[in-house]
Amino acid sequence: MKRELKLSQHALDFIDEHKLQTLLQRPHPEPEQVREVIAKSLSKKALQIDETAVLLRTTDPDMVEEIFEAARKLKRDVYGNRIVLFAPLYIGNYCVNDCAYCSFRRSNKNAVRRTLTPQEIVQQVEALEDKGHKRLILVFGEHPHYDASFIAETVRSVYQIKKGNGEIRRVNINAAPLDHEGFRIVKQAGIxxxxxxxxxxxxxxxxxxxxxxxxxxxxxxxxxxxNRAFEAGCDDVGIGALFGLYDWRFEVLGLVAHSLFLQEHYGVGPHTISFPRLQPALGAETQYPYLVNDYDFKRLVAILRLSVPYTGMILTAREGAELRREILAFGVSQIDAGSRIEIGGYTEIGDAQVQVLEKEQFKLGDLRSLDEVMRQLLEDDYLPSFCTACYRLGRTGEHFMEYAIPGFIQNFCTPNGLLTLAEYLEDYASEQTRAAGKALIERELKKISDQRIVKAVQQRLKKIREEGQRDLYF
Known part of the structure; x- marks a missing residue:
């Protein structure tokens, strides 16, 4: 397929495979070397590729446990106990690509092809709002139907859909690469x-x-x-690798190399890193020699957390509920919940614990409802958050990096998370979840040392609970 391509001013294939493979083939590091790398990460400094490789070559169980514990500590220091929640909304699955691992591949004749109509988008978004969602990621296949103008118009439509106290305050995008003008168009839509x-x-x-x-x-x-996205004005971008296609250690180095390249050339690294594992998909190839077991999956999550300290890390519902619960502690800051990845799934399937493989991209591992996930988080002493304040106040890109320091959690993240949690509890929660949420709010307020912040949060909580006000934030 031919097309006119205009690359970025820094277009470069910076993945030096020989260098990365050489780093992975070096001898197992001594404990002192591993601890030096961990100490650098705990000082909130991003690791270089060779330093990440030290952690990847570490196989001694005791040293791996030190990596796990360091990742837990770094997560607490940078993000506290906050977990941001979102949901994916698949808009259309027509695709001109033929990716071997994907159910939406063009050669899969059993896939049910569909693009949501404007009215169906309204129905899907209202269904999500009825559950309490405030943050969505819209997913599009790569197809001429889904050009930048279509994506932008869809984003604008989603922001306008409001039902009761429901509204979508943050719309992220997972779609094909665009040219500079395309990224400018979607940026103007408020993505x-x-x-x-x-x-x-x-x-x-x-x-x-x-x-x-x-x-x-x-x-x-x-x-x-x-690179083109940054040059077009998009300062929040997300990267990821599909683990299981190749050696997981190499892919971790690739993600770190990508993060460092963006930081060097554009002043800020990726806002998020995702690390999905291969899952079964209808019509996809089934033979993959590099599938990642659960233990190594925990290792790669912890090592990514240590390598890129300020980047948000997304753990998706591809993984089962119990494994997600365990891995949260290793540095995860965002998860999806109540997810349906069938086109139209939020109204046509809802919370049913079934999957329609011919309508979805891959098989999900966690089909729990949003309320079930919220309750589990609360019982495990996590603060579920729907906060979008930073994005709406311009605390993004380089500004976010400046704010991501000790004190930011107490002054902004925790207070805003508590307010969005209170909204959820008042408007959508089951009785059991509401009780667990109110108890957590009281515990969190006691942890905040600055009484001025405590008082300000309490005043806003009263407005939410007694006056019906919504969307209050710092």
């Missing part, structure tokens, strides 16, 4: 994060699973995509 995954940074594997006669088969066009 949050624009998320593009390389899937794999390993060149040979990339070419094998992404046929060369497809748009996605162009490695450099995809690698360069977020």
């Amino acid at each position: 949050g994060t624009y998320q593009i995954f390389m899937e794999t940074y390993h060149h040979e594997t990339y070419q094998r699973v992404h046929p060369p006669d497809t748009f996605k088969g162009d490695y450099l066009w995809r690698l360069d995509a977020l």
Whole structure:
């Protein structure tokens, strides 16, 4: 497929495979070397590629446990006990690509192809608002139907849909790479994060699973995509890899290299990193020699947390409920909940514990409702948050990096998280979840040392509970 391509001013294939493989083949590090790297991370400094490789080469169980504990500590220091919640909304699954691992691949004749109509989008968003969601990520296949103008118009429509006290305050995007003008168009629509995954940074594997006669088969066009996004004014971007396509350790180094490249050339790294694992998908290839077991999955999450301290980390419902519960402590800051990835799934399937494989991209592991996930988080002493204040007040990009320091959690993140939790409890929660949430709010207020902040939060909580006010934030 031919098209006119204009790359960014910093277009460069910066994935030096020989260097990355050489780093991974070095001897196992001594404990002192591992602890030096951990200490740097705990000082809130991003790791270099060779330092991340030290952690990846660490296999001694005791040292791995020290990595786990460091990731837990860094998560507490940077993000506190806050977990941000969102939901995916699949808008359309027509696709010109033929990715070997994806149910939406163009060669899959059993996939049910569909694009939501404007009225169906309203129905889906209202269903999500009825559950309490405030943050969505819109997902699009790569197809001429889903150009920048279509994405922008969809975003504007979603922001306008309000039902009762429900509203969507943050719309992120997972879609195909755009050119500079395309990114400018979607930026003007008020998007949050624009998320593009390389899937794999390993060149040979990339070419094998992404046929060369497809748009996605162009490695450099995809690698360069977020450079173009930055140059077009999008300062919140998300990267990710699909773990299981190639050696997980190599993919971690690829993600770190990508983060460092963006930081060097655009002054800020990715706002989020995602790390989904391969899951079964209708019509997809089934033979993959690099599938990641649960133990190594925990390791890669912890190592990513230590390598890129200020980046949000997204753990999706691809994973089962119990594993998600365990891995949260290793540095995760965002999860989806109550997710349906069938086109139209929020009204046509709802909270049913079933999946319609011919209508979805892959098989989900966690089908719990939003309220069930909220209750589990609260019982585990996490603060579920729907906060969007930073984005709406301009605390994004470089500004967010400046704010992501000790004290920011107490002054902004925790107070705003408590207010969005209070809204959920008043408007949508079951009785059991409401009781657990109110108890957590009282515990969290006692942790805040600045009594001026405590008083200000209490005043806003009263407005939410007694006066019916909504969308209050610091």
